[in-house]
Amino acid sequence: MEKNKVKNKAIKVFTPNATSQLVVEETIRLIKKKVDVLDLGCGDGYIGLNVFKKRRNKIKSFSFSDLSQKATRKCAINAKKAGLKVIIKNGSMFDPWKNKKFDFIVESVSAISEPVAYWSPWYNKHITCKAGQDGTKLVNDILKKGKKFLNKGGKIIFPIVSLSNKDKIIKVAKKNYQTVKLLSSKSWPLPKVLYKYEKQLKKLKKKKLIEYKKKFGIILYSSYVFVAVK
Numbered sequence: 513m514e515k516n517k518v519k520n521k522a523i524k525v526f527t528p529n530a531t532s533q534l535v536v537e538e539t540i541r542l543i544k545k546k547v548d549v550l551d552l553g554c555g556d557g558y559i560g561l562n563v564f565k566k567r568r569n570k571i572k573s574f575s576f577s578d579l580s581q582k583a584t585r586k587c588a589i590n591a592k593k594a595g596l597k598v599i600i601k602n603g604s605m606f607d608p609w610k611n612k613k614f615d616f617i618v619e620s621v622s623a624i625s626e627p628v629a630y631w632s633p634w635y636n637k638h639i640t641c642k643a644g645q646d647g648t649k650l651v652n653d654i655l656k657k658g659k660k661f662l663n664k665g666g667k668i669i670f671p672i673v674s675l676s677n678k679d680k681i682i683k684v685a686k687k688n689y690q691t692v693k694l695l696s697s698k699s700w701p702l703p704k705v706l707y708k709y710e711k712q713l714k715k716l717k718k719k720k721l722i723e724y725k726k727k728f729g730i731i732l733y734s735s736y737v738f739v740a741v742k
């Protein structure tokens with residue numbers, strides 16, 4: 513009975529996925545000296561809190577923000593459970609961080625093609641993805657504005673999922689940062705619930721708004737983790 517109740521409850525905070533884990537691993541590798549870090553689009557804090565746990569002695573301050581109040585509340589609970597002292601703010605994009613600067617920004621704000629997001633198991637009316645048809649709207653805005661929130665030589669780490677227009681994002685990153693480097697990439701099977709939208713997915717792919725491959729009947733999409741240096 514209790515089990516069913518939990519199962520039927522709509523998920524209200526983004527559930528960290530394989531891409532989140534990839535971002536954690538690459539960010540841990542990059543942090544070498546004492547830094548101020550921002551986890552932007554933190555959700556329940558999965559990325560930042562796991563990085564903080566592994567690099568405790570290298571963190572001057574760790575800040576978190578998300579548009580969703582439910583997410584930032586969950587992040588605060590998780591930080592407390594882990595015994596980590598963090599700064600958590602609620603708000604859209606960089607709004608909560610006026611006049612602040614960081615050495616590292618780890619951003620993972622919703623960035624997949626909007627229709628795909630709402631067909632997928634990852635998003636719903638509580639977890640928004642106002643990223644546009646090609647998924648680039650929010651991440652490109654972050655890349656353009658991010659420089660202002662980075663110290664000299666500061667780094668922004670961002671994942672790109674191939675369910676968005678990857679080339680358009682890279683173009684904006686290259687225009688705004690000194691260097692842009694691919695840290696890692698992996699392919700994953702598309703969640704089964706998306707197969708019933710294959711016709712629509714094909715149309716988006718034809719328009720070059722998203723990219724995926726089909727091998728032996730399995731649809732594979734990819735995640736990439738990039739770092740850009742100011």
Ligand SMILES: C[S@@+](CC[C@H](N)C(=O)[O-])C[C@H]1O[C@@H](n2cnc3c(N)ncnc32)[C@H](O)[C@@H]1O
Pocket residue numbers: 526527528529531532552553554555556557558559577578579580583603604605620621622623639640641642650
């Ligand atoms: C892909 S999830 C990543 C969550 C978390 N970092 C993780 O990996 O589990 C995207 C997050 O971006 C947040 N988001 C969406 N639009 C936003 C905006 N305009 N400003 C800040 N956060 C936003 C969502 O609420 C969601 O928590």
